[in-house]
Amino acid sequence: MPDFTLPAASLEAAMPVFHRYGLHTATDEVLAAALHTSAAELTAQFPSRELLVHHAMLADMERQKREHRELYEQFQTAVERLYGLLQLGLRDLATVPGQFYLDLQTGFPQTWEAVMDHLNSYSAPQLQQLLNDGIRSRLFRSDINIQLVTKILIEQLNLLLNPQVFPPDRYNMREVFRSIFLYYIRGICTDEGARIAAEHFARL
Structure with missing residues (x-):
């Protein structure tokens, strides 16, 4: 298991890339640019696409929960x-x-x-x-x-x-x-x- 240095919140930025280019076909270079890191650092932290997709989805779920808490404060x-x-x-x-x-x-x-x-x-x-x-x-x-x-x-x-x-x-x-x-x-x-x-x- 890699030592994650990318904060979970920044991993949310991978989701629009996956939506636009596909889970399999989005390139490491485009993903790295969205995550403000290098392709080498990205692959060092996430050696497989499965690992990156999994943690990006987990981060997106936490984003949803955060927005729901804000919604509950508003209404x-x-x-x-x-x-x-x-x-x-x-x-x-x-x-x-x-x-x-x-x-x-x-x-x-x-x-x-x-x-x-x-x-x-x-x-x-x-x-x-x-x-x-x-x-x-x-x-x-x-x-x-x-x-x-x-x-x-x-x-x-x-x-x-x-x-x-x-x-x-x-x-x-x-x-x-x-x-x-x-x-x-x-x-x-x-x-x-x-x-x-x-x-x-x-x-x-």
Whole structure:
């Protein structure tokens, strides 16, 4: 295991390179330039592409968690936090080419397993906790199926970004986002939650 001198935060800069050029085909020179190091130093720290991809993905997951903490400081209600999380997720997913996750799954199984673990142990429980918080604060209806709603929200994000369903040259993606999530989440809200949802979407 190499002695890492590149801070985790700087490894986040590798992700746009992988998105643009591919996990296998991004050159060490381009990656090194994005990480403000030399190709020789990069390969010394990360002798294999698998190791670099793995640690870049881990760093990106920590970036997501950091942004979520900042979001929670900005918004106090479960309704606003839920919308904010969905917007951040949409922004991130929109930057990832369709082939990326397939390449990750087939070529980097250890990293793919880490991504799935992040989804199952962090993202899904986070949504479930928000729904629970919203129910306790009487912003979400008490009769919703939390696990099912969590699954639907995640799948709706994937649906939104499917170019075969919503070609971006034919649809305004901001309007698609509003149409999918405003009406769905408003449907699981109480009257007070729906009022907050409407106010939040008015600011978008």
